[in-house]
Amino acid sequence: MIPPSFEYHAPGSVADAIALLSQYGDAAKILAGGHSLLPMMKLRFAEPEHLVDINNIDSLKGIREEDGEIVIGSMTSESALITSTLLQEKCPMLPEAAKMIADPQVRNRGTIGGDISHGDPGNDHPALMLALDATFTLVGPNGARQIAAADFFLGTFFTALEADEILTEIRIAPQAANTGASYQKLKRKTGDYATAAAAAVITLSGDTCQSAAIALTNLGATAMRASAAEAVLVGQVIDEDLIKQAATKAMEICEPAEDLRGDAEYKTHMGGEMTRRAIRAAIKNAGGN
Numbered sequence: 616m617i618p619p620s621f622e623y624h625a626p627g628s629v630a631d632a633i634a635l636l637s638q639y640g641d642a643a644k645i646l647a648g649g650h651s652l653l654p655m656m657k658l659r660f661a662e663p664e665h666l667v668d669i670n671n672i673d674s675l676k677g678i679r680e681e682d683g684e685i686v687i688g689s690m691t692s693e694s695a696l697i698t699s700t701l702l703q704e705k706c707p708m709l710p711e712a713a714k715m716i717a718d719p720q721v722r723n724r725g726t727i728g729g730d731i732s733h734g735d736p737g738n739d740h741p742a743l744m745l746a747l748d749a750t751f752t753l754v755g756p757n758g759a760r761q762i763a764a765a766d767f768f769l770g771t772f773f774t775a776l777e778a779d780e781i782l783t784e785i786r787i788a789p790q791a792a793n794t795g796a797s798y799q800k801l802k803r804k805t806g807d808y809a810t811a812a813a814a815a816v817i818t819l820s821g822d823t824c825q826s827a828a829i830a831l832t833n834l835g836a837t838a839m840r841a842s843a844a845e846a847v848l849v850g851q852v853i854d855e856d857l858i859k860q861a862a863t864k865a866m867e868i869c870e871p872a873e874d875l876r877g878d879a880e881y882k883t884h885m886g887g888e889m890t891r892r893a894i895r896a897a898i899k900n901a902g903g904n
């Protein structure tokens with residue numbers, strides 16, 4: 616389990632990191648927390664000749680509010696998400712979900728940016744980002760561009776990132792009034808990836824659902840927004856029957872890979888159950904019944 620040899624670089628700025636990525640092209644890989652990349656290198660699924668370690672770039676770390684948005688640096692660890700009072704107050708689903716990722720050791724090193732950039736359908740942040748309508752800032756040799764989470768996840772281990780680009784920031788709107796959110800994850804044991812998971816963000820106007828965002832983890836080639844499930848709820852006073860209908864719509868788009876966590880039928884069923892639970896919890900968190 617020893618990775619192939621590589622040259623190690625530790626730039627101190629985003630500009631220097633991009634210069635290295637531009638110089639080495641496909642032969643280079645960014646190293647963030649290393650908790651997905653290093654296992655892949657040890658298994659020789661990834662064999663970069665150059666590792667560009669971005670841990671020394673302080674501007675990529677931290678969580679702040681700017682122009683009415685929450686801005687999370689890509690090198691912010693899962694542990695920092697969990698302890699952020701700003702997130703607990705203004706985007707509580709994110710710290711709630713980060714607590715369910717891996718184990719404390721992984722959460723201390725693993726970063727939100729690495730979790731998103733890896734493009735693993737088993738990772739939890741992609742569905743969270745879809746449900747929260749997040750925007751990502753990607754910086755490359757030609758400057759910065761913004762991309763919606765909805766346009767970022769293109770396939771398994773395949774995202775909109777170019778080889779010479781770095782995900783620098785994640786931007787999320789603070790949770791609106793009368794809104795509740797929840798992430799429900801089924802896993803076999805502590806430290807495991809999701810067998811199935813669902814994120815729901817619901818805004819109520821009185822008893823009526825004004826808007827709904829639902830996204831699924833590990834139930835297809837990428838995280839997915841369950842738009843048909845959302846449509847069942849919007850404009851309605853949500854009851855158990857509607858929740859069941861929405862869960863059925865979510866199950867219709869599930870195409871999970873079969874593995875040791877279960878076969879496709881079981882995972883799809885669990886996807887429906889996680890969707891049901893996430894909707895119920897989100898309504899409760901929004902102040903509904």
Ligand SMILES: Cc1cc2nc3c(=O)[nH]c(=O)nc-3n(C[C@H](O)[C@H](O)[C@H](O)COP(=O)(O)OP(=O)(O)OC[C@H]3O[C@@H](n4cnc5c(N)ncnc54)[C@H](O)[C@@H]3O)c2cc1C
Binds near residue numbers: 645738
């Ligand atoms: C035992 C174990 C259990 C786990 N369980 C879970 C789980 O339940 N849920 C979950 O979501 N994850 C889980 N993970 C994965 C973990 O969260 C990883 O930390 C995460 O997937 C990758 O983040 P990282 O910072 O470690 O990135 P790295 O491993 O360093 O990088 C991952 C990939 O993203 C690229 N990359 C990293 N940062 C950037 C950036 N800023 N811009 C562009 N590209 C970048 C790298 O080049 C690499 O290709 C688990 C990992 C382990 C080891």
